[in-house]
Amino acid sequence: MNEIFRRVSVRRFQDRPVGGEKTELLLRAAMAAPSAGNQQPWEFYVVTNRMRLGELAACSPYAGCLKNAPLGIVVCCRKDCPIPEYAQIDCSAAIENLLLEAVSQGLRAVWLGVAPLAERMEAARQVLRLPEHLDAFAFIACGYPAEERPWQDRYDPARVHGIS
Template identity: 45%
Template sequence: MQEIFKRRSIRKYQSKPVEKEKIDELLRAAMAAPSAGNEQPWHYIVIDDRNILNNIANTHPHAAMLKEAPVGILVCGDLTKEKYEGFWVQDLSAATQNMLLQAVSLGLGTVWIGVYPNETRVNELIKMFNLPANIIPFSIVAVGYPDEYKDEVDRFDASRIHYNKW
């Protein structure tokens, strides 16, 4: 539970680079996510090129933090891996969340930058990365050493829980 409560959206980063071993740990965590029929429909593009990160930040209306983040990870869905139509979205959501939680344990800060289902964002990233027709950009995770601190949050709300009926 500690990583869950400590996980916060971090939008300010130190200029310190993130070690490849830590990026690999994030990707291992992502690929450990459950997926419908074990289809594992994911691909990842690790972005550490400052020009590309800045370009994404300039075209995506909610990605300004990529101008500071040393790494971005583009999470993509592979429709050729799809066993159960549409469930790739849930699979990639679980994979993205796994990365966010693992980052906490590694002393890293992250923020989930939404891409799919916004067609404009999807199409811009398809063009930017020259993605094949079967690959759909889903999210971007900004990654770096945090340059801001946010208190832990417990968002438990008993009024949102229902048993056996509404």
């Protein structure tokens, strides 16, 4: 799967909208992720409004790139899922699928952490008016890249251990 070896975090995007079909494919890929007990604890808020993207960018000192992204996706975890202690792990798997699908479509994205920091989660709740049963987990800024970054081979054989 070459997308794994081409995925990099990109924070600068062209001023070019991401179409609805591509957005749906990103979300389909995310929802194809495995989850504990097949609980699928995720909900996704798709944001293209420039003002709203700016408000989300203000929720974290590291989310400034959302202001100029053509597409923001807020990944939320449901609190009422059957195995809530695994919800964030499940949402992480969904995000990785989404990031890889972005590469396959010629897009790039960056995962911006929100949870577990309560002040960021609450700020996102206020911007999106999230219902009480949802917690904001992460922001994804996505679009056509305005920069190309080289992939880095992070394989480290010193971190591989065998047990006999």
